[in-house]
Amino acid sequence: MTDIIVKNVTRVSMLPNGAWMVEYDDASGHGFPPETLAWRAAEYGIDPTDTATLLEIVLHEPHVNLQHTDPTFLYNIDQDTARKAHLERVGASPTRVSDPHGHLDRVHKHHLAAHTPEAHAEKVWMVAQVRKGNHAPHHRHQMSVKPKERR
Secondary structure, eight states: OEEEEEEEEEEEOSSTTOEEEEEETTSOEEEEOTTHHHHHHHHHTOOTTOHHHHHHHHHHGGGSOOOTTSTTSGGGSOHHHHHHHHHHHHHTOSEEEEOTTOTTHHHHHHHHHHOOHHHHHHHHHHHHHHHHTSOOEEETTEEOOOGGGOO
């Protein structure tokens, strides 16, 4: 098992909505769009205000091997089973990320400030459409919905 510590967190403007860049003490890092936590909440049926669980997922996903062909991948199985399997994968990650100095507090606060029930409901709806086969995601965080399927 490898332990890495969050050394710094910055917001950069490399994507349309920016991105969080997390630097680790081993000189590695991880970047993700700010809406990633909201998407994981919608995808896996997790309370969108549970930023600790959502960050645990987002920070450890790069260290687990998950293929879209995996039978427990989100869109291959029911949401509850997918959530349990994903949390187990994340928990068994060979790399453990910790933040003893609270650098991720900025991400927690930003996510909670940006969260609205309406935005969460919209993401949940989009995830449901993918599960029904009504559209295909073009990007992990962008979806194209068939107009006739819209509410």
